Structure formats: C-alpha cells, structure tokens
Amino acid sequence: MPADLRSFLEQVQRQEPRGFYRVSREIDPRYEMAAVVTQLEQQRRVPVLLFERVRGARFPAVVNCFASRERLARALGVPAAQLPARYQEGVDHPIPPKVVERGPVQAVVEAGDAVDLTALPLMMYHDTDRAPYITAGIVFARDPESGRCNLSYNRLMLRDRAHLGIFMTVGKHLHEIYSRMETRGRPLPIAIALGNHPAWALGALYIGPYQVEEAGIIGGLLGSPLELVAGKTQDVLAPAHAEIVLEAEILPHAREEEGPFGEFHGYATAPRPRQVVRVTAITHREDAIYQDVLGGSHREHLVLPTIPMEANLDRAVRAVxxxxxxxxxxxxxxxxxxxxxxxxxxxxxxxxxxxxxxxxxxxxxxxxxxxxxxxxxxxxxxxxxxxxxxxxxxxxxxxxxxxxxxxxxxxxxxxxxxxxATAKPSLKEFAPRSRVPDDVMARIRLEDYLPDLK
Ligand SMILES: Cc1cc2nc3c(=O)[nH]c(=O)nc-3n(C[C@H](O)[C@H](O)[C@H](O)COP(=O)(O)O)c2cc1C
Ligand SMILES: [Mn+2]
Structure with a gap:
C-alpha cells in the first residue's frame, strides 16, 4: 500500500499513545473546532483529532496531523533529531513521480453543476476571518513553458459553491506560473489535493530553485514515486491516493477581494483584491476524510513549514x-x-x-x-x-x-x-564563562545534603 493520509493515521494510532482522538459529538466548523484545538494547545497538547460529525458537511474532518516534529519525523521513519538530515537526504535523492491510470481519489467525480464546495467541512478559525477557508490544500500547477509541476500550499477563501479566492505570494513559484499564463490571457489549470501524507506536505513546502520539482522530493522522502492521476476536467496531475481533489483554474485578469484572514504570525491580514479560482470538479474517495491545517498561529501551521525552511537555510548557510x-x-x-x-x-x-x-x-x-x-x-x-x-x-x-x-x-x-551575537573576536579570547568545577559537580549528590528535598 502506498503511503497516504490513511496509512499515516493508522501509524499515529499504533505508535503514539495519546496522539489520536475521535470526536463523535457533532461540532460546528465555525469556530468550535478551532476552540477545541486551542484549548488543547493551552495544555500544550496537539493530538490528531478526527471530527466524525461536522455540522452541515458530508465528510469527517481531521486536524493537527502535522502539529509536532516528533510525529512528522516518525512518518519519515526517523527520530525527531534526525528530521533535518532525513529531509536533506530526500532533497538530494529525488524520485520522479509516476503517472497511473486510476486512483481511489477519483472513485467519485462531481463535475459542473454538481460542484458544491459548501458541502465540505470548511472551517472558520478566528473572529477576524471573512469566510470559511481551505488551508491544507496542496496546489499542483504546471509551468506552461517547461511543463514542470510546482507544488505549494495556498490559502483558499470560500466565495460560493464553485469559486474560491486564492492568496499567492508575489515572488513565489505559483504566482510566477500564474503570471506567465495571465500574460497569454489564459486560465491556469490547477489541482488542489486535500488529505495528504506528511511526506507530501513536507515535499510541497520545499524551498529552492524554480526548476526543482517538489513531487520528486516527495518521492525522495517516501523512498518510492508519488503516484499521480490525470484530472477529469482539467489538464492537471494530482495524487492518486489523496482523499479529495479539487480540479480548478485560476482565472486571468480577475481580482476580487480576499481576506481578512488571521495568518500564522497571529494577525489578521487586510483584505486585498486577489485572484479567483473556479472549481470545475470535486473528485474524492467513497468515504473521504477532509483534512485541515488550522489557520493562524496554531501549532500545526507553525511547525510544518519551519522544517523545510530550516533545511533550506542550513544548506545555504553551510555553503559559506x-x-x-x-x-x-x-x-x-x-x-x-x-x-x-x-x-x-x-x-x-x-x-x-x-x-x-x-x-x-x-x-x-x-x-x-x-x-x-x-x-x-x-x-x-x-x-x-x-x-x-x-x-x-x-x-x-x-x-x-x-x-x-x-x-x-x-x-x-x-x-x-x-x-x-557571537563573542568577539572569538569565543576562546572572550571573557571566560564561570562554571562550578566539573569534578565537584560530578562528586556532589543532592540526596547526601538534602535528604528531605521533594
Ligand atoms: C498551512 C500553510 C498555508 C500556506 N498558505 C500560503 C498562502 O496562502 N500563500 C502563499 O503564498 N504561501 C502560503 N504558504 C507557504 C507556501 O506554501 C510555501 O512558501 C511554498 O514553499 C511555496 O512554494 P514554491 O517555493 O514552489 O513557490 C503556506 C504554507 C503552509 C504550511
Ligand atoms: Mn516550487
């Protein structure tokens, strides 16, 4: 079986005591799920939560999958301390993806008028958010010139049954690909993958040169090729073993107000005219699980992207x-x-x-x-x-x-x-640090002097 969200959830249940909980009581995706996660965070806990009954939605929703370094490391088969090295190994030994004929993510295809984004358990997190958002979608897009596939996370604001607002940072790759298409007056076909394995997430968040394909890094992290299927309504590729895929296009020369949205730094960002996504199909597994990464400064959103960032910084700084x-x-x-x-x-x-x-x-x-x-x-x-x-x-x-x-x-x-903030001119020549002598520290045992110490 290929690694996917399901194999990962089984692994968490097997390997992480107190790491996985099912919530069977019905819950509202407007603020209530965010309140549960926030209260657990206040107790410094980030278990995976599978909300089985989300009000008004057809699918259950899972959150916090990527919320701890230990959990992400385990999904890549290493202890937390080896996560940066394991990540770099995947980057250095990419395995290209494999296109397959069919996949479970296309068991059900809802196209055209059947597209209804409001049936998904899209959450609202904060009092400042304008609308429900999708934050855990990996956007697959092909460069029109090279044909290379780019992966990125982009927040998506619900506009109506078939439309989303999208935020693409200027200077990042998706924005560049979109601009190349917009210059030609053409929409950019995309696939948005929901329900992803940690290796897919970490690979998608790889930071590096434009030419490097994130899908290959995912292969490198998994040790086997990521399996992709062709879209039903768009010329796109998406993971065959995702839970849900939105096939869509980013429209050229269209801007509508997106935001405000509470971002990872803890503030609501101001609304701006931004690009519009038209969804042409929702494909999904028979019993799909919707996955979400809580927006704003919640643990998951803070932990996940720092791992590829640190790997990238490590490589760039180590070069000099x-x-x-x-x-x-x-x-x-x-x-x-x-x-x-x-x-x-x-x-x-x-x-x-x-x-x-x-x-x-x-x-x-x-x-x-x-x-x-x-x-x-x-x-x-x-x-x-x-x-x-x-x-x-x-x-x-x-x-x-x-x-x-x-x-x-x-x-x-x-x-x-x-x-x-290094010592000048060097640590050796700087004022010496004062220490209790090592031999005395080793010799002295607290219980000999403080037998009553609790
Ligand atoms: C949960 C999550 C949400 C994100 N949302 C956005 C977003 O809305 N817009 C954006 O430009 N980047 C967003 N990012 C960061 C990009 O996905 C990340 O910078 C990615 O590496 C960009 O891909 P690229 O290097 O191919 O351009 C998000 C990251 C995470 C983890
Ligand atoms: Mn890229």
Missing amino acids: VPTLRAARMAAPFTCILSMEKRFEGQPRSAILAAFAAELYLKHVIVVDEDVDPGNLGQVLWAMGTRVQAGRDVFIIPAVPGSNLDPSAEREGIVDKLGID
Missing part, C-alpha cells in the same frame, strides 16, 4: 560557513543560526546567505556554538552579553520580504536586520 551548527526558525520571519566561528566577520556572511536563501526572513541572529538556538533564554543572554549595537547590528533597508508582515510600511518591502 561549513562550521554552522544549526538553523532554527524561532518566530515569524526570525531565524537563529549557531556556528563555530573561525574568523571575524563570518557571522555576517552567514546572515547574508540566509537572507538570499529565504525571502520571508527579516531578522537573523547568530550565536556561538555554546548557545542552544532552540533556547531563547540563552539566545537573549548571548545578545545581552556579547553584542555592542554600534558594532554588531546591521540593517539592509527596503528589501523584498513577506507581504504578510504587518509592520511593513509598503506591503512586501521590509528592512532586514542582522545581529552578530
């Missing part, structure tokens, strides 16, 4: 600084690099390489190898004790960045900040 230890996305638009500095100025090279590799990146902080980049207390300690602002902070003004950054004065144009 081979002694990089780790790259961590610590907050929206913010990255921390830890490295063994070999010579002065090297952190600045690392910062420039990181900015060149990741459009969204706005702030980069570099720390020495004795600081854990995953521990923000330690990072702030390094900034507090190793930085002189006049010497170690630099700003590159007015550079393209995320068009979701609410602090930007002009949309999509941001100032980029680098902070070299």
Whole structure:
C-alpha cells in the first residue's frame, strides 16, 4: 500500500499513545473546532483529532496531523533529531513521480453543476476571518513553458459553491506560473489535493530553485514515486491516493477581494483584491476524510513549514560557513543560526546567505556554538552579553520580504536586520564563562545534603 493520509493515521494510532482522538459529538466548523484545538494547545497538547460529525458537511474532518516534529519525523521513519538530515537526504535523492491510470481519489467525480464546495467541512478559525477557508490544500500547477509541476500550499477563501479566492505570494513559484499564463490571457489549470501524507506536505513546502520539482522530493522522502492521476476536467496531475481533489483554474485578469484572514504570525491580514479560482470538479474517495491545517498561529501551521525552511537555510548557510551548527526558525520571519566561528566577520556572511536563501526572513541572529538556538533564554543572554549595537547590528533597508508582515510600511518591502551575537573576536579570547568545577559537580549528590528535598 502506498503511503497516504490513511496509512499515516493508522501509524499515529499504533505508535503514539495519546496522539489520536475521535470526536463523535457533532461540532460546528465555525469556530468550535478551532476552540477545541486551542484549548488543547493551552495544555500544550496537539493530538490528531478526527471530527466524525461536522455540522452541515458530508465528510469527517481531521486536524493537527502535522502539529509536532516528533510525529512528522516518525512518518519519515526517523527520530525527531534526525528530521533535518532525513529531509536533506530526500532533497538530494529525488524520485520522479509516476503517472497511473486510476486512483481511489477519483472513485467519485462531481463535475459542473454538481460542484458544491459548501458541502465540505470548511472551517472558520478566528473572529477576524471573512469566510470559511481551505488551508491544507496542496496546489499542483504546471509551468506552461517547461511543463514542470510546482507544488505549494495556498490559502483558499470560500466565495460560493464553485469559486474560491486564492492568496499567492508575489515572488513565489505559483504566482510566477500564474503570471506567465495571465500574460497569454489564459486560465491556469490547477489541482488542489486535500488529505495528504506528511511526506507530501513536507515535499510541497520545499524551498529552492524554480526548476526543482517538489513531487520528486516527495518521492525522495517516501523512498518510492508519488503516484499521480490525470484530472477529469482539467489538464492537471494530482495524487492518486489523496482523499479529495479539487480540479480548478485560476482565472486571468480577475481580482476580487480576499481576506481578512488571521495568518500564522497571529494577525489578521487586510483584505486585498486577489485572484479567483473556479472549481470545475470535486473528485474524492467513497468515504473521504477532509483534512485541515488550522489557520493562524496554531501549532500545526507553525511547525510544518519551519522544517523545510530550516533545511533550506542550513544548506545555504553551510555553503559559506561549513562550521554552522544549526538553523532554527524561532518566530515569524526570525531565524537563529549557531556556528563555530573561525574568523571575524563570518557571522555576517552567514546572515547574508540566509537572507538570499529565504525571502520571508527579516531578522537573523547568530550565536556561538555554546548557545542552544532552540533556547531563547540563552539566545537573549548571548545578545545581552556579547553584542555592542554600534558594532554588531546591521540593517539592509527596503528589501523584498513577506507581504504578510504587518509592520511593513509598503506591503512586501521590509528592512532586514542582522545581529552578530557571537563573542568577539572569538569565543576562546572572550571573557571566560564561570562554571562550578566539573569534578565537584560530578562528586556532589543532592540526596547526601538534602535528604528531605521533594
Ligand atoms: C498551512 C500553510 C498555508 C500556506 N498558505 C500560503 C498562502 O496562502 N500563500 C502563499 O503564498 N504561501 C502560503 N504558504 C507557504 C507556501 O506554501 C510555501 O512558501 C511554498 O514553499 C511555496 O512554494 P514554491 O517555493 O514552489 O513557490 C503556506 C504554507 C503552509 C504550511
Ligand atoms: Mn516550487
């Protein structure tokens, strides 16, 4: 059996105690599912939740599939610590997809007037959202010149039974493909895959050159080719083993207001005139499961994309600084690099390489190898004790960045900040760190001195 959402859900149930729950009580997709997830997050829990009865919808809905690094790592067959290396291995050894004749995702085909997006359990998450959204769809689109297939996640706003609004970041690949078609006055055919295996999600989120096909990386992550079927109403390819596929086209020269929508950084983004998607068919399994990634700053939306981002940053920075230890996305638009500095100025090279590799990146902080980049207390300690602002902070003004950054004065144009929080001129020559002597730490046992300690 090929890896798909179902095989993954079975794996979670087998391998992760307290990692999977069915909700049999009926629930409203307007805010109620988001409230359940939020309350669990407040308890620092992110189990997979399968909502069996969603009010007004024909399908059950599953959320939180990709909400923890451990769960994603397990789906790729490795412990969490090896996830970045496993990801890079998949990127380095792609396996091209295989087109097959038929797949379970086309067991039912609803085309033309039968298309009804409102029958899907589309959720509303936040008080600021304009309409129900699809956030967990992988958009498959082919470049009209090369024929290469691009994959990306794009939020989709429900407009009516057959139309969606779409948000495509300028500078990302789907927007480029769309622009090439729009120049010819033609719609861009797309397939939107819903109900995806973690390897599909992580592969789709690969960040790299335009020419690299994400579907091949998915193959590399799975160790076998991703199986694709041809669309019934559009010249598109989509995963044969997805749960639901929306066949559609992004219309040329059409813009309608999309948003506001509460984004991953925790703010509602302003409404803007954006492209319109016309859905020409919904194909699905007999007993399809709808999958959702909660919009906004919920765990799943924060965890999932950082893994490919960190892999990309790791590769780009390591190319100039081979002694990089780790790259961590610590907050929206913010990255921390830890490295063994070999010579002065090297952190600045690392910062420039990181900015060149990741459009969204706005702030980069570099720390020495004795600081854990995953521990923000330690990072702030390094900034507090190793930085002189006049010497170690630099700003590159007015550079393209995320068009979701609410602090930007002009949309999509941001100032980029680098902070070299390494010890100068080197860690070895810096003020020594004070430590209780190692031999004494090893010798002293708390219970000998504090037998009553609870
Ligand atoms: C849940 C989720 C939702 C996303 N929504 C959008 C979106 O609405 N628009 C967008 O441009 N990128 C969105 N992204 C990010 C892109 O999918 C990501 O940058 C992708 O790598 C772009 O593909 P490309 O490199 O082929 O352009 C989202 C990512 C995730 C994980
Ligand atoms: Mn791409």
